[in-house]
Amino acid sequence: MKSLEQLVRPNIWSLAPYSSARDEYSGKEAHVFLDANENPYNDPYNRYPDPLQRELKAQLERVKGVPSENIFLGNGSDEAIDLAYRVFCEPGRDNVVAIAPTYGMYKVCADINHVGYRPVLLDEHFELHAEKLLAACDANTKIVWMCSPNNPTGNSLNRQEIMKVVEGFEGIVIVDEAYIDFAQQMSLRQELPTHPNLIILQTMSKAWGSAAIRLGMAFASKAIIGIYNKVKYPYNVNLLTQQQAIETLRDPYTIDKYVKMLLTERTHLIQSFAELPICEEVYKTDANFFLARMTDAQRIYDYLVDKGIIVRNRTHIQLCHNCLRVTIGTRTENAELLSALRQY
Numbered sequence: 001m002k003s004l005e006q007l008v009r010p011n012i013w014s015l016a017p018y019s020s021a022r023d024e025y026s027g028k029e030a031h032v033f034l035d036a037n038e039n040p041y042n043d044p045y046n047r048y049p050d051p052l053q054r055e056l057k058a059q060l061e062r063v064k065g066v067p068s069e070n071i072f073l074g075n076g077s078d079e080a081i082d083l084a085y086r087v088f089c090e091p092g093r094d095n096v097v098a099i100a101p102t103y104g105m106y107k108v109c110a111d112i113n114h115v116g117y118r119p120v121l122l123d124e125h126f127e128l129h130a131e132k133l134l135a136a137c138d139a140n141t142k143i144v145w146m147c148s149p150n151n152p153t154g155n156s157l158n159r160q161e162i163m164k165v166v167e168g169f170e171g172i173v174i175v176d177e178a179y180i181d182f183a184q185q186m187s188l189r190q191e192l193p194t195h196p197n198l199i200i201l202q203t204m205s206k207a208w209g210s211a212a213i214r215l216g217m218a219f220a221s222k223a224i225i226g227i228y229n230k231v232k233y234p235y236n237v238n239l240l241t242q243q244q245a246i247e248t249l250r251d252p253y254t255i256d257k258y259v260k261m262l263l264t265e266r267t268h269l270i271q272s273f274a275e276l277p278i279c280e281e282v283y284k285t286d287a288n289f290f291l292a293r294m295t296d297a298q299r300i301y302d303y304l305v306d307k308g309i310i311v312r313n314r315t316h317i318q319l320c321h322n323c324l325r326v327t328i329g330t331r332t333e334n335a336e337l338l339s340a341l342r343q344y
């Protein structure tokens, strides 16, 4: 791996971060807060929230087994994705390499930040070949993006191949594990201590059932987390989100229950889907959705919209011609989808 100083943009490396009133004060004993121009009434919403979300991170440390100092929290994973560009990539000069097809935000954020985006096609089974990805990198490649389980394909990428990229690339490797709670594959979290160029993304938006609160996580070395913290907005995760996340994380059995129910539903739905005459193939999935190749994705999509049922049409994505991406819903929702498709 190159040194962090070589990888981080020079202006970010030398950045003196904004110092908020609450950053400068750090004692426990104070009880009169006249430092931040807050309104003293309307407790508890009158006060700025903890900029480093310490209580929430302490809880995540227990749930995820990752030390607080290795956790960054943002306004959804999307914030962590955008920050990666702002921290590492010099606009107009640097580039990133990413598997394709994959989650669309990596490219959108590259375009916004004026950073080159080099998609490298997976094979026809949506599998990763490390050499192909590494061959697309050059001296200005700062980040390699992978997503496992991948979106929109649903499959987990081969772990050995992922690690070949992590070990073979001298820049930053980001593995997005938004769907890891549904997967058979283990998280790469345990690889963090031995791989300082690795960043892992997770989110409360999927298995944890909390897309509305906007909470994404990045796990990485203490040095990378420190740089993220100085670039982020000072109060990027609001108090309501912090409180609600703490509440949800208190009860990990609930998410176990959700995951079990959704995986059972997934098995049923995939079986029935595969039997539909209009379905040509259901791809193997490790997530709470699946990709299915249909006889005519566009027409079937329009037909479903007409019935008030929305799936994702992926037919224009490379390797996904005539594919629909279907999220697993409740039993009733899945039954309604199937019944509509049987009448197509």
Ligand SMILES: *Cc1c(COP(=O)(O)O)cnc(C)c1O
Pocket (backbone or CB within 6 Å): 075, 076, 077, 078, 079, 103, 147, 151, 176, 178, 202, 203, 204, 205, 206, 211, 215, 216
């Ligand atoms: C849904 C999803 C996310 C979640 O993004 P949030 O901003 O945390 O809601 C991240 N990555 C992938 C690949 C996703 O599909």
